[in-house]
Structures are given as C-alpha cells and as structure tokens.
Amino acid sequence: MSRHPLPDNLHLDTLAVRAAVDKSQYGENSEALYLTSSFTQPDCETAARRFSGEEDGFIYSRFTNPTTASMEIRLAALEGSEACIGTSSGMSAVLLLCMALLKSGDHVVCSRSVFGSTIKLLGSEFAKFGVSTSFVSQTDANAWKQAMQPNTKLLFAETPTNPLT
Known part of the structure; x- marks a missing residue:
C-alpha cells in the first residue's frame, strides 16, 4: 500500500480519483475490490511481526484491507485531515468515538433527533459505566447551553x- 503525499493544491475532483493506494501490477483503471477475509504472508517472521x-x-479484513485502506486515504484527502478510520456501520463509528473519548464520570449532551440505537447506547448502555447523557432539542441552542x-x-x-423523533 502506498501513502505517497499529494500536492496541497489539488482540486477536490482530482483528490476524489487520485487520493488512494497505488494500482496493482495488473494495471486496472480503478482500484480492485479485495473480497477476501485473510491475506497470505511471505514468511513466518513477517506474519509474527x-x-x-x-x-x-494486511492480515485480516476485519482489521483492514486494501479496499478499506483506499477509502480511508481518499476520504482523509477529501476532508483535508491527517487520517481516517473506516468502520462497518454508523453505529460502530458512534461506539468507536464514544469509547475513545468517554470515561466514567463524563457527561454527554446529545440531540433527541439521533438514530434510536444511539439514544439507547448513550442513554442506557454508557450509563452502566458511569457516563451520563442529557438529551436536548437539536434546534434549541439555549437547551444545549443549559445542558x-x-x-x-x-x-x-x-x-x-x-x-421519527
């Protein structure tokens, strides 16, 4: 996988098609989709490392694979960010964010208009671990401040x- 830096002055249209991994030895016009669960390793020592x-x-597609890595590189370039993490669903992204940022004793202010599973995650599941959540109207700036x-x-x-909310 290549992570060659691109010039800073590229237009978003160019980044959308150029910001990704290098093409394979087969010369495809766009990135290949890697539909495998695991990857062979050149030797036991490399595999262990x-x-x-x-x-x-690449070792196992549940961790990452060339298809996901390509999307992460391209999305980071389009957003002008240093890096990106691709997840399997929106809820896994929400969980990953919350697990990274929150600990017991912390508080969250959340819109009432979020996906129902997000309400359950923040209102019930994280409460088990000492994280409290206040739910407010998404469009009421004063409610956000007061919470x-x-x-x-x-x-x-x-x-x-x-x-629905």
Missing part, C-alpha cells in the same frame, strides 16, 4: 436527523 502490530501489513456541565466531554448530533 504483522500479527503483533510491530509491522504494517452543559463541567464534566461534559461530548456534544453529539446527527445530520440529517431521525425523522
């Missing part, structure tokens, strides 16, 4: 919002 995290390399506490670590909203 890759599985232990000492060396980069803030000294231990508030995350403000969470989704757009577009859930039309």
Whole structure:
C-alpha cells in the first residue's frame, strides 16, 4: 500500500480519483475490490511481526484491507485531515468515538433527533459505566447551553436527523 503525499493544491475532483493506494501490477483503471477475509504472508517472521502490530501489513479484513485502506486515504484527502478510520456501520463509528473519548464520570449532551440505537447506547448502555447523557432539542441552542456541565466531554448530533423523533 502506498501513502505517497499529494500536492496541497489539488482540486477536490482530482483528490476524489487520485487520493488512494497505488494500482496493482495488473494495471486496472480503478482500484480492485479485495473480497477476501485473510491475506497470505511471505514468511513466518513477517506474519509474527504483522500479527503483533510491530509491522504494517494486511492480515485480516476485519482489521483492514486494501479496499478499506483506499477509502480511508481518499476520504482523509477529501476532508483535508491527517487520517481516517473506516468502520462497518454508523453505529460502530458512534461506539468507536464514544469509547475513545468517554470515561466514567463524563457527561454527554446529545440531540433527541439521533438514530434510536444511539439514544439507547448513550442513554442506557454508557450509563452502566458511569457516563451520563442529557438529551436536548437539536434546534434549541439555549437547551444545549443549559445542558452543559463541567464534566461534559461530548456534544453529539446527527445530520440529517431521525425523522421519527
């Protein structure tokens, strides 16, 4: 996988088609889709280093694969960010964010208009671990301000919002 830096002055249209991994030895016009669950390793020593995290390399598609890596590189370039993490679903992205940022004693202010599973995650599941959540109207700026506490670590909203709430 290549992560060659691109010039800073590229237009978004160019980034959308050029910001990704190098083409394979087959010369395809666009990136191939890698529909495999695992990857062979050149030798046991390399496999051991890759599985232990000492060396980069594809080992198992649930961790990453060339298709996901290509999307991550391209999306990071389009957003002008340093990196990107691709997840299997929106809920896994929400969980990953919350697990990274929150600990017992923290507080979240969240829109009432989010996906129902997000309400359950923040209102019930994270409460088991000592994280409290205040739910407010997405469009009421004053409600957001009033819900803030000294231990508030995350403000969470989704757009577009859930039309059922």
